[in-house]
Amino acid sequence: MAITGVAMLPILAVVVLALTPSEGDDIWAHLVSTVLPDYIATTLQLMVGVGFGTAIIGVATAWLVTMCRFPGRRIFEWAMLLPMAMPAYVIAYVYTDILEYAGPVQGMLRDLFGWQTGRDYWFPEIRSLGGAITMMTLVLYPYVYLLSRAAFLGQSIGVLEASRVLGRGPWRGFFTVALPLARPGIVIGVSLVLMETLNDYGTVDFFAVNTFSLGIFDVWMNMNNVSGAAQLATVLLLFVAALVMSERYARRKQRYHNTSTKFQELPGLRLRGKRGVLAMLVCALPVLLGFVLPTAVLLDYAVRYYEPELALEISGYAWNSIRLSLLAGGIAVLVAIVVAYSVRIRGGQALKAFSRLASLGYAIPGAVLAVGVMNVLGPLDNGIDAFSRETFGISTGLLFSGTIAAVTFGYLVRFLALSLGTVEAGLGKITPNMDGAARSLGHGAFSTMRRVHMPLMRTSVLTAVMLVFVDCMKELPMTTILRPFNFQTLATFVHQYASDEQLGEAALAALSIVGVGILPVVLLSYAIARSRPGQGTGK
Amino acid sequence: MDGLHIHGVNHSYGDTKVLRGVSLTVPAGELVCLLGPSGCGKTTLLRLAAGLEGLQTGNIAIDEKVVAGDGVRVLPEHRRVGYMFQDYALFPHLNVTDNIMFGLFRWSKKEARARVAEVLRQVGMEQHAEKFPHTLSGGQQQRVALARAIAPEPRLVLLDEPFSGLDTSMRVRIREQTLSVLKQAGVATLMVTHDPQEAMYMADRIKVMGANGQVLQSGRPPEIYYSPVDEYVARLFGPVNEISGVVRGKAVETPFGIIPAPGFSDNAAVKVLIRPEKFQLGKTGDGGANRQVDVLHSHLLGDSTLVEFRLDPAEDEAPVFTVQIPGNFDVADHPEVWIKLAPEDAFVFADS
DSSP states (O other), rough: HHHHHHHHHHHHHHHHHHOOOOTTTOHHHHHHHTTHHHHHHHHHEEEEEHHHHHHHHHHHHHHHHHHHHTTTTHHHHHHHTGGSSSSHHHHHHHHHHSSSSHHHHHHHHHHTTOOOOOGGSSSOSSHHHHHHHHHHHHHHHHHHHHHHHHHHHHHSSHHHHHHHTTTTOHHHHHIIIIIHHHHHHHHHHHHHHHEEEHHHHHHHHHHOOOHHHHHHHIIIIIIHHHHHHHHHHHHHHHHHHHHHHHHHHHHHHHHHOOOOOOOOOOEEEEOOOOHHHHHHHHHHHHHHIIIIIIHHHHHHHHHHHHOOHHHHOOOHHHHHHHHHHHHHHHHHHHHHHHHHHHHHHOOHHHHHHHHHHHHGGGSSHHHHHHHHHHHHHHHHHHHHHHHHHHHSHHHHHHSSTTTTHHHHHHHHHHOOOOOOHHHHHHHHOOOHHHHHHHTTTTOOOHHHHIHHHHHHHHHHHHHHHHHHHHHHHOOOOOHHHHTTTTTTOOHHHHHHHHHHHHHHHHHHHHHHHHHHHHHHHHHHHHHHHHTTTTTSOOO | EEEEEEEEEEEEEEEEEEEEEEEEETTOOOOOEEEEESSSHHHHHHHHHHHHHHEEEEEEEETEEEEEEETOOOOOOSEEEEEEOOOOOOOTTTHHEEEEEETTTTOHHHHHHHHHHHHHHHOGGGTTTTOOOSOHHHHHHHHHHHHHHHTTOSSEEEESTTTTHHEEEHHHHHHHHHHHHHHTTTEEEEEEEEEEHHHHOOOOOEEEEEETTTTEEEEHHHHHOOOOOOOHHHHHTSOOEEEEEEEEEEEEEEEEEEEEOOOOOOEEEEEEEEEEGGOOOEEOSSSSSOOEEEEEEEOOOEEEEEEEEEEETTTTTOOOEEOOOOOOOOOOGSSEEEEEEEGEEEEEEEEO
């Protein structure tokens, strides 16, 4: 419970700070009259755009891959996940680079048609709200794909056959039976997407799209107004709360929907000729645009701009990233193990509820958490400093703020849900009866731990470390704010250079982030490959 | 006396009492079945005996030694109890041999290997020694779980719904084998089930538990079946025919004759319960308490037939009775059906 309390502190701090602004710092009225409407409108537009975009791509590809048979389906089953490895900000830099006025695409068009200046033709501006929506849709749709795929797979084939027998064709069956049944899964997927959308900082910063995350940074960094930032953060928290509730609601419904446990080989609507090619294109396009093309561009740049000195510099940043992410991953998993075991041993509704609360951090955008973490550690530092000056006459300065500890704490709060979920799932597979069996076979508690729990938990613990590690490697907004002065990670380096239109120099670092991001995708693909329809585990 | 002794055990979870004053004895070599509906605390009693749950009141002794109660709590790992869980709880990361070896860690390598081979042979799983649990069928997993439980030569074996995960045909085969393995081991066994037939088949003695966590009746299987102490126990073994009546002169009058009701005073309201197989069908009124009835349907079940009849053909609302008789019975062959009941085959209970 203490752990959950600590994990909740930053969030509470934000709310408290927002409600009790210091004199002269209270710019709430000012915010409302100036930027707030713009933030709300832009954020909502972004959410609606990304929500619809990911829903359409995610559901359509999931349906094609699970219910139809066409060339390349087996590959697409896992390849659809690849864009997950691509952080939105990286893809944003890449597309800006190729699509802007000076970029190769427009240059080629000009050469081709003999246009002289930008006034001769119309070309969509990539650095815009629409651009941001497109970028985020391209890398976030796999969440919807993953969850709707699971939902389609989990559907009893019986209901689909019933709809056929009752005279509905496969397409009408999709809209009247399969889609409504999969709705909870889709809602969960879209909720996750929207949480990520709210969290994004790199893309909107680069595209100058005024969302809340950007606003928080702006008010804090440029206006130097912490309570103003906290006030914005609180409004953003309302958005988050709505998302979390819709997600929870959908999960409850999902349990209700998945009544049948019978899984059969899905019928596999065979798509031949033109329709097969069309299906292939529909699936190939998001993967090409969201992963293959940007990776190719980055590879090209990385090779062209390769310099040993630069590589050396980047390897230093990479070491920073790895260090930090491993530390956060290790701590997050340790905390998760402690929480998961205390829930298992003590049980109790209160503890369970607290463990769920502790994992709320995942829904909270990094910018908000950063504000919170600063405002928890700041006073703590001042307190320690004052205490030490009074008692020992020594100033300790800032012990935590602006150190690796602050960043790690931020990561921990945000990604605890990941490690907790994974560890709990692993622990759930060790039934209490297995403990009982080990005990009645003569093994004490310690021996049971060593001979039953440790071997069975190893995979989930490693998975949990990896998931947190990868997300920390990609994390940008919190790292930007909380990192120590002059402390560069891969993500902040990429952001800084790419923002200065020096993508070439940043390519190698960006590529490393994508490379690390591939890890969980491989893991997921492996899980998918193992749970083919008709082989029992349809989850 | 060796075996398990449980005395005066009460147990509650929060405000819910699941066991009330339960006492029982399982001598070495005997198999006792706890028979009762789900949620009546049967499993809790097993867990208490194994030490997996803390005892609240009463005491438990194994082989004359108190293991729980009176300020003693022997840890489960020191009780030498074999526990077979309803879900088998096989360790997924260990193969069959290593699952069984798990409890033999104090044995020498050579002895342990010999013991594994021995129990695997007893349960007929020698050829699966190297397989992992998830590759085994339900029946095979059950046998491995049994082998694992008996391998360390426990003083007491506890079986929690050992056959509930198996399909019907498998169940018959496996329970036969389980019984023979346990009898061969000569160990005290306490088994929990909600299936009366299973209890009848397996048990030397049965303890019937009610939903309130009390023991309602104990006895050998025939006593439970032929002399149930109350309506609940009588109804355990399937649907029964029911007639309400009033006692006059230590007997109650029914359409099938006078049924003695000793121990009831005059004018007491009673229920007469008759098992379907207790009726006899005949062709004519050949003496005794015979009565002609109106047959509605007959259903051949295989080795026996269910015949539904009512007393009065004229009355649509008349109660319908069921008879189960061996062999086939075709209504068309029997234009007239007479029915007979031996008075001692009916149970009389107070109508509350």
